[in-house]
Amino acid sequence: MIDREERGTRRDRRRRRQGGGRDTHSPRGISTRRVLLVVLVLVLGAGALAAYRILARQPYTVVLVVVDTVRRDSLGCYGHPRNPTPHIDALAAEGIRFDTAISTSGWTLPAMGSLVTGAWPTIHGAMGKQVILAPMREELPTIAEILSEQGYNTLGFANAAFVSPMLGFDRGFDVFSHRHAYTGEVRRADETIRAAVSAIRARRSEANFVFIHLFDPHLDYDPPPGYETKFAVERKELPPPLGMQDIMDLTTDGGKGPPVPADIAYVQAIYQGEINFADEQIGNLVHELKKMGLYDRTLLIVTADHGEEFWEHNGFEHGHTLYDELIRIPLVIKLPADILPARRIVDTQVRILDIAPTVFDLLGMERPESFAGRSLMPLIMGQSSDDRIAYVESTLYGTDKLAWREKRFKYILDLHPETEVPVELYDLEADPGETNNLVAARPKVAHRLRADLINFHNELAGESKTMSTPEIIDMSPDVVENLKSLGYIR
Ligand SMILES: [Zn+2]
Structure with a gap:
C-alpha cells in the first residue's frame, strides 16, 4: 500500500494556501x-x-542554492579526494550532510519541478522530450508562492532554459532574475551570487526567501581563468571550453565506445574546475551573509537537480538514464544557529521533494497537501531514521524509464516494448555502480519492487488525469538553437 501522505492530493489546497503560518519566526x-x-x-x-x-x-533568512549537474562524488564532503569544494564541505561540517538524497529524475525540468512544487513529476507535469516541453501545472503552488503569501520577500536567480518563466519557475517571486535561455547570455556563478547578495542587502532587515540556481558545471565545461585546468594536466590540443562535440570527438568505435580512460579523466577534471568555481562563490555568499549579520539566522540549503554521467553506463551527460550517477544528489543543510541538530550525517534515504516541506516545518508553517514530501527535521533531530521511498521518472532522450529505489535495492523499468534490457535490479549495497543486473537471480525482490513501482506509477497517473492539461511549449527556433548549443538537443 502506498502511504497517502507520500502522494499528496490537491484537496483543500486553496484553503491551506490561505491558511496561516502560526509561528513566531x-x-x-x-x-x-x-x-x-x-x-x-x-x-x-x-x-x-x-x-x-x-x-x-x-525572521529567518532562507537561502536555497541549486547547483545544476553536480554529481554527489564531485564534492569533497562526499569523498572527492582533491578538496574541490571546501566551502560546501564547511557547511556540511557545521550543518547536516544527507548521504542518500535522491532526485525525482535525471534531468533538470522534472527534478526542479519537484523541488519547487514538492510533487512527483507526473503530478507537477513539467517534463518533455527534446524540444516538446510542458510547464508546471498551475494549480500546484510553488514554495515561492507559499512563502510569499506568508510575507516573505521572494528573490529568484536562475540560469537555465529549463528553470525559466516560460515553464513557470518565476511563479511567486517578487524578483526573478533569469538568464541564458532565450538570449544565450551566460551568467557565471560569481555574477549570480553578487546579484543575490545585493538583493538581500537591500532587504536585510526583512524576511527573505532566496532561490539561487547556478548553471556553471553544466555543459559547456568552461571554467573561468584560474580554474580551467586546475584539476587536469593541461592539454594544448584540447583546451577548455569543452562542448558536446569536442567531447563526442573523443569517443571510440565510431561514437559507440567511451573515450579512453585518460580522456574521460581529462573531461571530468575540466568539469571539476566548474564545480570548484561554483563552490568559491558559495563561500562568498556565506561571507556576505556573515558580514550582514544574517548568517546565524539563515537556513542555507545546497543541493543539485541531478548529476552527470562520465561513461559509467557507456553514456555521457544526463537525461538519458536513471542510474545513481544521475539521480543520487548532494544535499547539505546549514540550520539557523538556534537549532542544534542531533545528527551531522543522515544516511536515511531522502528525496528532493522533502526539501520544501523541511523549510515549511522550520518556519513553523503547515505543509500544503500538494507537497508530497515530508520534513527532514525528524531525521535531523534524531527522532526518526525511516528510509523514504524514491520514485524516479522521465528521460529527456531515449526510451521512457521508471525507477523505484529503496535504500538497498533499485528496480528500473524501461517502458519501450522492444528495448534490449527491459528490467533491471541492483543491490546498491553490494554493487553501488549498478553493473550486476539481479533480475534473474533475485526474482522475489524484483517482483516486490516491480509491484510497488507499478502501483505507485498507476496511482500518480490516475491522479494526474484529474488535473489540468499543461499547455505544451512551442519552442522558438532561437531557444532550440540555444538548447542545441548546450547539448540538450541531439
Ligand atoms: Zn540540470
Missing part, C-alpha cells in the same frame, strides 16, 4: 509585534523603537 508573527510596537511608541515615545528592535526576534 514568520513575518505574520512580527505583525503582531508591530502592533505592540505602536503601543510602545505611543506610551514611551520614540525612544522605545530602538529597544523593540533589540528585543524583536529577526
Whole structure:
C-alpha cells in the first residue's frame, strides 16, 4: 500500500494556501509585534523603537542554492579526494550532510519541478522530450508562492532554459532574475551570487526567501581563468571550453565506445574546475551573509537537480538514464544557529521533494497537501531514521524509464516494448555502480519492487488525469538553437 501522505492530493489546497503560518519566526508573527510596537511608541515615545528592535526576534533568512549537474562524488564532503569544494564541505561540517538524497529524475525540468512544487513529476507535469516541453501545472503552488503569501520577500536567480518563466519557475517571486535561455547570455556563478547578495542587502532587515540556481558545471565545461585546468594536466590540443562535440570527438568505435580512460579523466577534471568555481562563490555568499549579520539566522540549503554521467553506463551527460550517477544528489543543510541538530550525517534515504516541506516545518508553517514530501527535521533531530521511498521518472532522450529505489535495492523499468534490457535490479549495497543486473537471480525482490513501482506509477497517473492539461511549449527556433548549443538537443 502506498502511504497517502507520500502522494499528496490537491484537496483543500486553496484553503491551506490561505491558511496561516502560526509561528513566531514568520513575518505574520512580527505583525503582531508591530502592533505592540505602536503601543510602545505611543506610551514611551520614540525612544522605545530602538529597544523593540533589540528585543524583536529577526525572521529567518532562507537561502536555497541549486547547483545544476553536480554529481554527489564531485564534492569533497562526499569523498572527492582533491578538496574541490571546501566551502560546501564547511557547511556540511557545521550543518547536516544527507548521504542518500535522491532526485525525482535525471534531468533538470522534472527534478526542479519537484523541488519547487514538492510533487512527483507526473503530478507537477513539467517534463518533455527534446524540444516538446510542458510547464508546471498551475494549480500546484510553488514554495515561492507559499512563502510569499506568508510575507516573505521572494528573490529568484536562475540560469537555465529549463528553470525559466516560460515553464513557470518565476511563479511567486517578487524578483526573478533569469538568464541564458532565450538570449544565450551566460551568467557565471560569481555574477549570480553578487546579484543575490545585493538583493538581500537591500532587504536585510526583512524576511527573505532566496532561490539561487547556478548553471556553471553544466555543459559547456568552461571554467573561468584560474580554474580551467586546475584539476587536469593541461592539454594544448584540447583546451577548455569543452562542448558536446569536442567531447563526442573523443569517443571510440565510431561514437559507440567511451573515450579512453585518460580522456574521460581529462573531461571530468575540466568539469571539476566548474564545480570548484561554483563552490568559491558559495563561500562568498556565506561571507556576505556573515558580514550582514544574517548568517546565524539563515537556513542555507545546497543541493543539485541531478548529476552527470562520465561513461559509467557507456553514456555521457544526463537525461538519458536513471542510474545513481544521475539521480543520487548532494544535499547539505546549514540550520539557523538556534537549532542544534542531533545528527551531522543522515544516511536515511531522502528525496528532493522533502526539501520544501523541511523549510515549511522550520518556519513553523503547515505543509500544503500538494507537497508530497515530508520534513527532514525528524531525521535531523534524531527522532526518526525511516528510509523514504524514491520514485524516479522521465528521460529527456531515449526510451521512457521508471525507477523505484529503496535504500538497498533499485528496480528500473524501461517502458519501450522492444528495448534490449527491459528490467533491471541492483543491490546498491553490494554493487553501488549498478553493473550486476539481479533480475534473474533475485526474482522475489524484483517482483516486490516491480509491484510497488507499478502501483505507485498507476496511482500518480490516475491522479494526474484529474488535473489540468499543461499547455505544451512551442519552442522558438532561437531557444532550440540555444538548447542545441548546450547539448540538450541531439
Ligand atoms: Zn540540470
